[in-house]
Amino acid sequence: MKVSRKVLGAAIGALLAGTVSAYADTIKVGIIGPFSGPFALQGKNFQAGVEAYMALNGKSVKGHDIEVIYRDLPAANPAQSRALAQELVVKDKVQYLGGVYFTPDAMAITPLLKQANVPLVIFNAATSAIMTQSPLVVRTSFTTAQTTTPLGKIAVERGVKKVISAVSDYGPGVDAEVAFKKAFEAAGGQVVEAIRMPLNTNDFSPIMQRIRDSGAEAVFAFLPSGPTTLGFVKAYNETGLKQAGIKFFAPGDLTQESDLPALGDGALGLMTTFHYAVSHDSPENKTFVEAASKAIGGADQLSFPSVGAYDGMHVIYKMIEATDGKQDAQKAVDAVKGLSWTSPRGPVSIDAETRHITENIYLREVTKGADGKTYNKEIQTFPNQKDPGLATQ
Numbered sequence: 001m002k003v004s005r006k007v008l009g010a011a012i013g014a015l016l017a018g019t020v021s022a023y024a025d026t027i028k029v030g031i032i033g034p035f036s037g038p039f040a041l042q043g044k045n046f047q048a049g050v051e052a053y054m055a056l057n058g059k060s061v062k063g064h065d066i067e068v069i070y071r072d073l074p075a076a077n078p079a080q081s082r083a084l085a086q087e088l089v090v091k092d093k094v095q096y097l098g099g100v101y102f103t104p105d106a107m108a109i110t111p112l113l114k115q116a117n118v119p120l121v122i123f124n125a126a127t128s129a130i131m132t133q134s135p136l137v138v139r140t141s142f143t144t145a146q147t148t149t150p151l152g153k154i155a156v157e158r159g160v161k162k163v164i165s166a167v168s169d170y171g172p173g174v175d176a177e178v179a180f181k182k183a184f185e186a187a188g189g190q191v192v193e194a195i196r197m198p199l200n201t202n203d204f205s206p207i208m209q210r211i212r213d214s215g216a217e218a219v220f221a222f223l224p225s226g227p228t229t230l231g232f233v234k235a236y237n238e239t240g241l242k243q244a245g246i247k248f249f250a251p252g253d254l255t256q257e258s259d260l261p262a263l264g265d266g267a268l269g270l271m272t273t274f275h276y277a278v279s280h281d282s283p284e285n286k287t288f289v290e291a292a293s294k295a296i297g298g299a300d301q302l303s304f305p306s307v308g309a310y311d312g313m314h315v316i317y318k319m320i321e322a323t324d325g326k327q328d329a330q331k332a333v334d335a336v337k338g339l340s341w342t343s344p345r346g347p348v349s350i351d352a353e354t355r356h357i358t359e360n361i362y363l364r365e366v367t368k369g370a371d372g373k374t375y376n377k378e379i380q381t382f383p384n385q386k387d388p389g390l391a392t393q
């Protein structure tokens with residue numbers, strides 16, 4: 001093979017300058033998420049976050065090209081999740097795993113990480129205990145304990161003394177129920193009844209009846225974002241609970257921006273706490289929303305999984321930088337312990353002990369903007385919240 005002097009000269013120059021490795025290589029990153037089915041928009045938000053990050057920060061790290069491989073997991077399915085992760089590691093030879101929307105799917109992957117020598121960077125799955133399953137997990141989303149703890153005090157401050165809680169009956173729902181109750185009762189409130197709804201519930205009218213019959217002044221709710229949350233909030237709006245004056249407190253999963261058009265004016269006034277609003281006012285978020293909107297095909301489709309993915313890619317890029325492309329999962333994870341940066345959501349860091357993200361939690365209210373569209377307006381900030389979840393169990 002003949003190589004021109006010019007090309008050879010440039011390559012040697014780059015080598016001497018230390019900007020490229022001796023051999024151009026490709027680092028593969030496997031992303032698992034719901035890219036089809038009822039939760040497809042959540043997966044598309046993962047992809048939009050990844051693409052936005054790569055568009056703004058380049059597609060290589062220290063001369064190592066980054067290739068992202070997406071694998072579709074439409075619904076919570078631990079066996080399929082494990083099979084996809086295994087295939088990505090063994091067949092596709094990925095050095096990093098990322099994504100994962102549902103908790104049971106993340107739980108199913110953690111036992112593989114050590115032998116595979118692969119870190120898992122979770123973009124969403126929000127149960128506190130996932131972090132205890134493997135030292136090779138880092139999380140850039142939130143936990144439901146983290147997002148709901150500030151709500152306990154907020155509810156009491158707004159004159160609410162009796163609450164009924166209604167949560168999806170699995171990890172993040174149980175964590176939300178426990179964390180809210182702890183904070184609410186510490187502030188002087190009382191949870192009069194706790195409903196756990198099967199994950200596949202789609203007729204919420206019997207639940208609304210139980211809420212009405214309980215005598216509570218407010219409902220606290222958690223369900224995983226998607227068709228589930230839309231159905232629940234619609235039922236709250238349309239079965240008379242709202243008119244009856246029963247207040248509503250929930251984490252922001254229940255008012256994700258991509259659901260707001262379908263909820264219409266019925267969503268006005270809904271109070272939620274969360275780590276990210278698409279409307280967050282900062283230069284970093286403006287840049288992010290522009291890039292992610294382009295990737296997903298319109299700002300109205302964006303919601304929180306995009307920012308978990310964007311920051312997840314930031315963490316993976318830092319891991320690749322620290323290991324210079326070599327496969328060393330423990331070294332990669334150790335390199336991001338204590339890492340801090342300015343995310344589109346605000347200031348964040350990776351807690352060195354738990355490997356979970358420390359972030360601001362915001363109180364928001366669904367409000368109508370000057371353009372006539374509803375949005376989550378941030379009205380109060382709870383700064384630098386760690387995950388209190390493991391302590392409450």
Ligand code: PHB
Nearest residue numbers: 102103125126224225253
């Ligand atoms: C989860 O399964 O951990 C999960 C899914 C969707 C959410 C929150 C948590 O909105």
